[in-house]
Amino acid sequence: MKVLPSRSSEWVRPVVSQKPASAIIEIDRVSQVFQTSTRKDHLALSDISLTIEEGAFVSILGPSGCGKSTLLYIVGGFVSPTSGAAKIKGQAITGPGPDRGPVFQEFALFPWKTVLGNVMYGPRQKGVRATEAEAQSRALIEMVGLKGYENFYPKELSGGMKQRVALARTLAYHPEVLLMDEPFGALDAHTRTRLQNDLLNIWERDRKTVLFVTHSVDEAVFLSDKVVMMSKSPGRIRQVIDIDLPRPRRRNELLLDPRYQKYVVDIERMFDESDETGSPS
Amino acid sequence: MMSAAALTRRAAPVLACIGLLAVWQVASLALKNDSFPTAIEAIRAIPDILGDKESLINILASLRRMAIGFGVAVLVSVPLGLLMGRSRAVAAFFNPLLMVIYPVPKAALMPIIMLWLGVGDITKTLVIFLGVSLPVIYHSFEGAKAVEEKMLWSGAAMGLSAAQRLVRIVLPAALPEILTGCRTGLVLALITMITSEMIARQSGAGNILFNALDMGQYDTVFAMIIIVGAMGICLDAIFERIRARLVRWSEPQFDMPLSFS
Numbered sequence: 336m337k338v339l340p341s342r343s344s345e346w347v348r349p350v351v352s353q354k355p356a357s358a359i360i361e362i363d364r365v366s367q368v369f370q371t372s373t374r375k376d377h378l379a380l381s382d383i384s385l386t387i388e389e390g391a392f393v394s395i396l397g398p399s400g401c402g403k404s405t406l407l408y409i410v411g412g413f414v415s416p417t418s419g420a421a422k423i424k425g426q427a428i429t430g431p432g433p434d435r436g437p438v439f440q441e442f443a444l445f446p447w448k449t450v451l452g453n454v455m456y457g458p459r460q461k462g463v464r465a466t467e468a469e470a471q472s473r474a475l476i477e478m479v480g481l482k483g484y485e486n487f488y489p490k491e492l493s494g495g496m497k498q499r500v501a502l503a504r505t506l507a508y509h510p511e512v513l514l515m516d517e518p519f520g521a522l523d524a525h526t527r528t529r530l531q532n533d534l535l536n537i538w539e540r541d542r543k544t545v546l547f548v549t550h551s552v553d554e555a556v557f558l559s560d561k562v563v564m565m566s567k568s569p570g571r572i573r574q575v576i577d578i579d580l581p582r583p584r585r586r587n588e589l590l591l592d593p594r595y596q597k598y599v600v601d602i603e604r605m606f607d608e609s610d611e612t613g614s615p616s
Numbered sequence: 617m618m619s620a621a622a623l624t625r626r627a628a629p630v631l632a633c634i635g636l637l638a639v640w641q642v643a644s645l646a647l648k649n650d651s652f653p654t655a656i657e658a659i660r661a662i663p664d665i666l667g668d669k670e671s672l673i674n675i676l677a678s679l680r681r682m683a684i685g686f687g688v689a690v691l692v693s694v695p696l697g698l699l700m701g702r703s704r705a706v707a708a709f710f711n712p713l714l715m716v717i718y719p720v721p722k723a724a725l726m727p728i729i730m731l732w733l734g735v736g737d738i739t740k741t742l743v744i745f746l747g748v749s750l751p752v753i754y755h756s757f758e759g760a761k762a763v764e765e766k767m768l769w770s771g772a773a774m775g776l777s778a779a780q781r782l783v784r785i786v787l788p789a790a791l792p793e794i795l796t797g798c799r800t801g802l803v804l805a806l807i808t809m810i811t812s813e814m815i816a817r818q819s820g821a822g823n824i825l826f827n828a829l830d831m832g833q834y835d836t837v838f839a840m841i842i843i844v845g846a847m848g849i850c851l852d853a854i855f856e857r858i859r860a861r862l863v864r865w866s867e868p869q870f871d872m873p874l875s876f877s
C-alpha cells in the first residue's frame with residue numbers, strides 16, 4: 336500500500352520553509368521471516384510497502400508481536416529483510432548510518448560515559464571539534480531539561496531522565512530521520528506525557544522525519560501526522576490514517592477536541608479488531 | 617574526619633590479622649611442636665629474609681615472572697575473550713580447545729614444558745601465563761556476550777565500524793566483568809608462581825620456602841608463608857583500588873554519594 340502525500344496546508348508552520356513533501360523513506364514489499372526454535376519459519380512481516388515523506392511524524396501502531404520493531408530495525412539497517420527493500424532518499428539501505436538515528440526504549444546509553452559524554456559521542460564520531468561538540472551537547476542537554484546533570488552517569492538517572500539523554504544523544508548528530516521504538520513505553524503516565532510534550536516541541540522546531548513505534552493510541556494520535564495501523568500474524572499494514580489536527584498541538588486543547596477524540600475512538604476500535612484477528616494461524 | 621563506620625571498616629582487616637596471629641601464637645605454644653614455630657618466631661625471621669641479598673633477588677625474580685606472565689596473559693586473553701563473545705565462529709573455534717585445557721591443573725603441565733623449555737624463566741612464566749589466561753578469557757567472553765545489542769546498534773548508527781565497536785563499546789561495556797576475571801587471575805598468578813617454583817627449584821620465593829622446609833628451618837618456612845601471603849593481599853588490594861576507579865560508573869549507588877555542589 337502506498338501512502339499518498341496528504342499534508343494539509345492549513346497547518347500553522349511558523350518558521351519552516353514550505354518545500355513540497357517528498358519521499359524520504361520508501362519501504363517496498365518488505366517481508367521478514369525468522370527461524371525460531373519452536374515454530375520453523377515465522378513470517379514476522381508480510382509484504383510491507385510504505386512511503387514516508389520528509390518531515391513527517393509517522394507512528395506505527397499495532398498489537399504486540401506484529402513486527403513494529405522489526406520494521407523499524409529494517410529501516411535502521413540493523414536487520415536486513417528476507418525479501419523486498421527499504422530505501423532512504425532513493426538509496427538502498429544496507430546498514431546503519433548517521434542519517435538514521437535510533438532511540439531505543441532501554442539499555443542503549445553508554446553506562447561508562449556521563450550524560451555529556453553520551454551526548455557528545457555522536458558529534459565527536461562525526462569529527463566535530465571537542466569544544467564545539469561540547470557546547471552543542473550542553474545546549475541539547477538543557478533543551479531536554481537536564482541542565483545540571485551533565486556529569487551524572489546513566490545509573491544515577493531515573494528512567495525518564497535516561498530517555499531524555501537517549502533522545503539528546505541521537506539529536507546531537509543530526510540524523511535526518513529519527514527512529515523511535517517505544518521510547519516512552521517504560522515510563523509512568525506523568526513522565527510519559529511530559530516527554531511527549533517535549534518531543535513535540537523539539538520536533539515542531541526543526542521538523543525532522545520521525546518514525547515512532549508505540550502501543551499507545553493516544554500517543555500516536557497526539558504526536559503524528561500519520562498513523563500506520565498494523566495487524567498480526569503475519570505482520571501487515573492494515574490501514575494508514577492521516578491525522579488532520581492543527582499544529583502546534585497543545586495537549587490540554589487537543590484532549591477536548593472532538594476530532595482528536597474521534598481519531599482515538601476509531602483507531603482503538605480498529606486496534607481491538609486487529610488484536611482479535613491476530614491469533615496465530 | 618572519618619566516621620565511626622569508616623573507621624571500623626578500615627580497622628577490621630588489621631584486627632583480623634592480629635587475631636589470626638594471636639591464635640597462631642597460642643596454638644603453637646600449646647602444641648610445643650618443632651615444626652610449628654610461634655608467630656613471633658616467624659615474624660622475627662622476616663627481616664633476616666628481606667635483608668638477605670640472595671633472598672631478595674629470588675623474590676624479585678618471582679615477582680618479575682609473575683608480572684610478565686600476568687601481563688602477557690591479560691594482553692592476549694582479553695582480546696581473545698572479547699572476540700569469542702562477539703563472534704560465533706571465533707567462539708566455535710576456541711571453545712573446544714579451552715574446554716580441554718580448563719580442567720587440567722596448569723602445574724601438571726610443567727614436567728612436559730620443562731622437558732621442552734628447560735627449568736628457567738620461560739617455563740615458569742609460561743605456566744603462570746596459562747594459569748591466568750583461562751579466567752580472564754572466560755570473564756571477557758561472558759562480558760562481551762552480555763553487551764546489549766541496542767548499545768552496539770546505537771554505535772553503528774553513529775558510524776562506528778565493527779572494529780571500533782569492539783574497542784570502544786564492547787571493551788568498556790565488558791570492563792567490570794573483565795576486571796573481575798583479572799582479579800581472579802592475579803591470585804592465580806601468585807599461586808602458580810609458587811607452585812612452579814616448587815616443581816622447578818632453581819630460584820624464586822617458592823625455592824626459598826621449600827629449601828628451608830628441606831633443611832628444617834621452620835621459622836623461615838612460616839616467615840615465607842607470611843611474606844607470600846602479604847604480597848598476595850597487597851597486590852589484591854592495589855588491584856581492587858584500580859578496578860574500583862576504572863568501573864566507578866557501574867558500582868552500586870551507595871558507594872558513591874552525590875552532591876550538586
Ligand SMILES: Nc1ncnc2c1ncn2[C@@H]1O[C@H](COP(=O)(O)OP(=O)(O)OP(=O)(O)O)[C@@H](O)[C@H]1O
Pocket residue numbers: 369370371377379397398399400401402403404405406550
Ligand atoms: N531475532 C528474532 N528471531 C526470531 N523471531 C523474532 C526475532 N525478532 C522478532 N521475532 C518475532 O517477530 C515477531 C515480531 O517481533 P517484533 O519485535 O518486531 O514485534 P513488535 O511489534 O515490536 O512487538 P512489541 O510491541 O511487543 O514490541 C514476533 O513474533 C517475534 O517473535
Ligand SMILES: [Mg+2]
Pocket residue numbers: 403404405516
Ligand atoms: Mg517492539
